[in-house]
Amino acid sequence: ISFLLRSTTDNKADSTVVSNVVTHADPIASKGFAVDSSTSPFKLFEFERRVPKADDVFIRIHYCGICHSDIHQAKNEWHNSRYPMIPGHEITGVVEQVGSSVKKFRVGDNVGIGCMVDSCLSCNSCKKDLEQHCPDTCYSYNSTELDKVTPTYGGYSNFITVKEHFVCKIPKNLPLDAAAPLLCAGITTYSPLRQYNVGKNTRLGVIGLGGLGHMAVKFGVAMGAHVTVISTSESKRDDATKLGAKSFLVSKDEEQLKSVKDSFDFILDSVSAPHDVAGMISLLKFNGVYCIVGAPPKPLEIPSILFITKRVIFTGSLIGGMKETQEMLDFCGKHGITCDIEKMEASPETLQVAYERTLKSDVKYRFVLDMLNSFK
Secondary structure, three states: OOEEOOOOOOOHHHHHHHHOOOOOOOOEEEEEEEEOOOOOOOEEEEEEEOOOOOOEEEEEEEEEEOOHHHHHHHOOOOOOOOOOEOOOOOEEEEEEEEEOOOOOOOOOOEEEEOOEEEOOOOOHHHHOOOHHHOOOOEEOOOEEOOOOOOEEOOOOEOEEEEEHHHOEEOOOOOOHHHHHHHHOHHHHHHHHHHHOOOOOOOEEEEEOOOHHHHHHHHHHHHOOOEEEEEEOOHHHHHHHHHHOOOEEEEOOOHHHHHOOOOOEEEEEEOOOOOOOHHHHHOOEEEEEEEEEOOOOOOOOOOOOHHHHHHOOEEEEOOOOOHHHHHHHHHHHHHHOOOOOEEEEEOOHHHHHHHHHHHHOOOOOOEEEEEHHHOOO
16 A cells, blocks of 8 residues: 655655655554553553555644543443543644545644544435434444454554544634643533534523533534533632623522523533433423433433423434534634643553543543653
């Protein structure tokens, strides 16, 4: 297979980038931080990324966000974990090599990779740009490639090889560090708001002001909705206001909740811990929509009478397809939207601290790992 380092002869910047890049003809020695079991600490893990095929893009990872689902998977809380595991699916970096048939990307491009790295591309879901619902979706980690054998390793690492179809362009005005969480937290909240046409006439409630919730607020405000943040903590009120929310409710205050009963058109629930979903559904208008994007480890208990009497739509949303993910990134570029982050270099020690603080909601609002400087 032949490979191209795509550039234009009249672009000096591109020529400079190309001259500094080595074309890989053998599997690429790579490093990452992995866990060996649900209880083991992170350790340095050496492995190989595959040689780019004709339709592949080879990327040097610069940044990777820490998603709450990374913790669920590392600790096997969803009972499907494969070890050794390198988590990470909020990845941004720079293209270093492209295959001979790649058309959308060139060496030096700023790019992002989210939760998926491949799918069959031929089933009904894939044909509808819903690759995340493909029966053969290959996730960025804790999964396998389409051969059902080769393990996938995530973004807590220095390199990644990905099929062109599953790579997105990062708008030039967005910094790669603060853009990284858009590849999961961003698309996870953007997609359902778009699906249900949230806009100027929408009263939107956002439950939880964490990594997902604060992105939902930013998108809702940019779409013109009247946004209310619902949180267990009064301490989040100032942040909610700064993000553009018009109202703030403390979910533990029954009087506050009574004052907004039957008032929301759409509620986005971003909480990953056990909470009173039934009580939140009562805040919806007749025919309102309640959308779950957080993933608590235990089943929900919801009285059926709530659905019968209010004819509410109870739904969920799983990230977004590749077309919609690129749309989301372009929307962020247009409106200057990024994630509020706390950046750190990756090591077994810092990852342990980041996971512990994430579980305590002690981060505003997403940890992002500086992978470029983590393997010096």
